[in-house]
Amino acid sequence: MMDRAAWIAMPSVTTASRLRHEALLDALRRDPRQAVEEEHIVCLICAVRFRQLTNTHLRAHELTAADYKARFGYNRRRPLMCRSLARLYAERAVRIGLADQIRSRPIVVEPALRRRGGMRPVTLEELLTRRDARRAAAGGVP
Numbered sequence: 001m002m003d004r005a006a007w008i009a010m011p012s013v014t015t016a017s018r019l020r021h022e023a024l025l026d027a028l029r030r031d032p033r034q035a036v037e038e039e040h041i042v043c044l045i046c047a048v049r050f051r052q053l054t055n056t057h058l059r060a061h062e063l064t065a066a067d068y069k070a071r072f073g074y075n076r077r078r079p080l081m082c083r084s085l086a087r088l089y090a091e092r093a094v095r096i097g098l099a100d101q102i103r104s105r106p107i108v109v110e111p112a113l114r115r116r117g118g119m120r121p122v123t124l125e126e127l128l129t130r131r132d133a134r135r136a137a138a139g140g141v142p
Helices: 004-009 015-030 055-060 065-072 083-095 112-116 124-137
Strands: none
Touching: 055 065
């Protein structure tokens, strides 16, 4: 962690780098899927790269994970972490048999939930993914 003296001694950000920073954020906000990289995820508020966007970091922006996902159009179930970390967690869950430890599946216990089906808002991430899939099926480049 950087101490206060080192932070104060840092040179100010130039106008050119600030413009590049804003251009990057604008591009990522248009397609938030691009913010999730193999080894990093970019915070769409401050453009800092992390392996995982924690509740502590999001609280600094006065947001919860759900608010962040809604604001930038991520699916509700999207993990706010880089792909490699998500893969590591998924592999670990399979290895320890996490799915076998679930005692109740609400969609099986309450058939009314199945009837609700797709009654949820469609997020920006989902719209972009569907658009890319349609283009790929039509032979275009996503």
